[in-house]
Amino acid sequence: MARGRPASPTKVTLTARGDLDPTARFFTAGDAARLVYCATGALEKTRERLGRVATIVDAGEPVDPGWLLADLATRDVRRLMVEGGGTMHAQFLTAGLADELHLVVAPFFVGDGRAPRFVGDGSFPWHPGHRARLAEARQIGDVVLLCYALSDRFGEA
Numbered sequence: 001m002a003r004g005r006p007a008s009p010t011k012v013t014l015t016a017r018g019d020l021d022p023t024a025r026f027f028t029a030g031d032a033a034r035l036v037y038c039a040t041g042a043l044e045k046t047r048e049r050l051g052r053v054a055t056i057v058d059a060g061e062p063v064d065p066g067w068l069l070a071d072l073a074t075r076d077v078r079r080l081m082v083e084g085g086g087t088m089h090a091q092f093l094t095a096g097l098a099d100e101l102h103l104v105v106a107p108f109f110v111g112d113g114r115a116p117r118f119v120g121d122g123s124f125p126w127h128p129g130h131r132a133r134l135a136e137a138r139q140i141g142d143v144v145l146l147c148y149a150l151s152d153r154f155g156e157a
């Protein structure tokens, strides 16, 4: 805030279907800017549904995460935390767009082979012949945070 930044960072979401709930806390809590990147096919519906609570951006079809980052940069977003599910994670990681990976290991088992994975299928830049660099391992209560450096920009922002 001392540097003239807003107290809360801009909130960004990405949707292909546009079925997001305008009463969700994402849209109602706090006064941070809210951006919805929407695939062209669902643009009209999304503008009607969410136009009063967020800025809706036509993100093309299909949405390309590299384009999304470039657009965010034009809006002065320099650092983005991607908090996905597996689809979102896989897209940013396979495209080589992530500089840091923060992974938390929890001390319990899910025990269901149908449970969603951290990433979906894909060709990832890190493999046995090209390992990511472990930059930090930190205990936080009963979990462990592992920070991997995925690019030369790690820790810059």
Ligand SMILES: NC(=O)c1ccc[n+]([C@@H]2O[C@H](COP(=O)([O-])OP(=O)(O)OC[C@H]3O[C@@H](n4cnc5c(N)ncnc54)[C@H](OP(=O)(O)O)[C@@H]3O)[C@@H](O)[C@H]2O)c1
Pocket: 014, 015, 016, 017, 018, 019, 020, 039, 062, 063, 064, 065, 083, 084, 085, 086, 087, 088, 089, 091, 116
């Ligand atoms: N922090 C966490 O621990 C955390 C966070 C999130 C999710 N999860 C878990 O991860 C699992 C899967 O979550 P999820 O299905 O919500 O996440 P996801 O697999 O990453 O996908 C979420 C949604 O993002 C949109 N999306 C992703 N890529 C897109 C693209 N290229 N273009 C347009 N829209 C795109 C789609 O929204 P539309 O359906 O609106 O089109 C999609 O349904 C769940 O078990 C969830 O609990 C955990």
